[in-house]
Amino acid sequence: MQDAVIDAVVIGRNEGARLIACLQSLQGRVRRLVYVDSGSTDGSVAAALALGAEVVALDVRLGFTAARARNAGLAVLDAPEFVQFVDGDCQVQVGWFAAALAGFAVHPAAVVICGRRRERFPEASVYNRLADMEWDTAVGQALACGGDALMRFAAVQALGGYDASLIAGEEPELCLRLAREGGEVWRIDAEMTLHDANLLRFGQWWRRMVRAGYAFAEGAARYGTAPERHWVVEVRRAVFWGMLLPVLVVLAGLTHPLGWLLALIYPVQMLRLARRGGFAWGYFTVVGKFAEARGVMSYWVNRVRGRRRGLIEYK
Incomplete structure (x- = not known):
């Protein structure tokens, strides 16, 4: 299991330094690193290319959704065993892949494994602290995951990936459909990602x-x-x-x-x-x-x- 093939799909739009930190946290840890850009104007595409990522730029004439971006990343992969989805404002923690693969070994029916997402700067605002508390969900079998998760590629591909029409809530919807096919979602007690919500204002x-x-x-x-x-x-x-x-x-x-x-x-x-x-x-x-x-x-x-x-x- 530790020799499993893992590809990563990172999505983002104008994430700047957060995207660079995200991609660097995946360098050398996955077979293919794919970045899907949703119309960034801050040089994200050039930065991703410089870091060795494969870049998919979405057509700006069509509406952007996170689900559409993740599907675009899925479409260029050539059947890895697992795909790690990551939001561009997150940094993957050291040791995550080993822990997640161990989780799949313990839970053979699992199609999704996720862990603890933490806010990088919870002290920056009350809103960041609230987000950090929101991410602290119970360990065990779950109904859904968030934007960061390691998934069995074949299971996700068989269902056509995410529902690109959803502007939010696409991960729980996918998990619901996976569960209907007999797949399980597990949240394990392991550090997964650092997230930079950058929520500084009430608005x-x-x-x-x-x-x-x-x-x-x-x-x-x-x-x-x-x-x-x-x-x-x-x-x-x-x-x-x-x-x-x-x-x-x-x-x-x-x-x-x-x-x-x-x-x-x-x-x-x-x-x-x-x-x-x-x-x-x-x-x-x-x-x-x-x-x-x-x-x-x-x-x-x-x-x-x-x-x-x-x-x-x-x-």
């Missing part, structure tokens, strides 16, 4: 949460009635906390002055969540439901109008 974090809500809504619309109930709970939470409850508070307050006390449910929920993850986690988890609700509404408005929304970028 960036807000747009990121709107994108999450949009992904929840689209995922639930596609698979919500299936046995997996994909992202149904997430959509319900966003709608309740970010749309329904505010309406109820206003109606209660207009009905009777004491009705405004219903709004106290928000600080109570923040304090409840803070007991598990600290004040910032509790506060922003609740506030984030308003952004997620906006994303849910955006999806349904676009669907009713028969339109596809472009990327929701936050960097």
